[in-house]
Amino acid sequence: xxxLNQSPQSMFIQEGEDVSMNCTSSSIFNTWLWYKxxxxxxxxxxxxxxxxxxxxxxxxxTAQFGITRKDSFLNISASIPSDVGIYFCAGRTEGVQFxxxxxxxxxxxx
Amino acid sequence: GAVxxxxxxxxxxxxxxxxxxxxxxxxxxxxxxxxxxxxxxxxLMLMATSNEGSKATYEQGVEKDKxxxxxxxxxxxxxxxxxxxxxxxxxxxCSAIYSIGxxxxxxxxTQLSVL
Numbered sequence: 001x002x003x004l005n006q007s008p009q010s011m012f013i014q015e016g017e018d019v020s021m022n023c024t025s026s027s028i029f030n031t032w033l034w035y036k037x038x039x040x041x042x043x044x045x046x047x048x049x050x051x052x053x054x055x056x057x058x059x060x061x062t063a064q065f066g067i068t069r070k071d072s073f074l075n076i077s078a079s080i081p082s083d084v085g086i087y088f089c090a091g092r093t094e095g096v097q098f099x100x101x102x103x104x105x106x107x108x109x110x
Numbered sequence: 111g112a113v114x115x116x117x118x119x120x121x122x123x124x125x126x127x128x129x130x131x132x133x134x135x136x137x138x139x140x141x142x143x144x145x146x147x148x149x150x151x152x153x154l155m156l157m158a159t160s161n162e163g164s165k166a167t168y169e170q171g172v173e174k175d176k177x178x179x180x181x182x183x184x185x186x187x188x189x190x191x192x193x194x195x196x197x198x199x200x201x202x203x204c205s206a207i208y209s210i211g212x213x214x215x216x217x218x219x220t221q222l223s224v225l
Contacts, residue, residue, distance in 0.1 A: 003153065101153065
């Protein structure tokens with residue numbers, strides 16, 4: 001199935017720094033979702049986006065639905081050690097199937 | 111958010127045996143559930159789409175006779191790995207569509223180890 005381009009693949013940052021990651025697609029999506037996955041666990045939903053240009057926050061996390069509907073961005077402000085994990089984007093077109101990004105592995109150095 | 115329960119979280123079995131993994135939507139009805147396989151440090155690989163009351167739709171390359179999926183109710187889908195072999199060892203995850211808000215919620219995953 002289609003896989004979304006997600007970047008960067010990995011990030012090593014100092015505690016307190018801000019983080020930015022993005023997903024791009026060749027297709028137009030109607031829904032963008034962002035997840036965090038920790039080792040040995042399933043992905044946990046962080047933010048859901050449904051309209052082009054939509055900007056939604058969840059605590060220190062902010063995500064945006066790109067106006068072209070082919071991309072989405074996730075920002076984490078003032079990172080803390082517990083932000084460590086793999087972040088995935090997911091997009092949905094007209095059908096029920098969701099497509100996933102390749103993941104961004106985040107390491108926060110205290 | 112809506113809760114998806116997956117059981118067991120970890121299973122170790124002998125080669126040749128079958129293993130059943132359950133995926134339940136605890137507080138909502140899920141017409142559609144998905145089953146994925148995930149290798150270490152990789153993204154989710156969709157195996158099949160499970161639809162309540164009908165046959166599952168398998169992705170190309172996934173053996174339907176090897177990975178049996180049953181979605182007999184609106185809150186339960188099961189994946190049975192038949193005659194498991196060491197190469198079937200992997201992390202298996204299910205998800206369910208929460209229709210209100212069109213969100214996708216995941217189970218906690220099952221680590222299968224076949225000896």
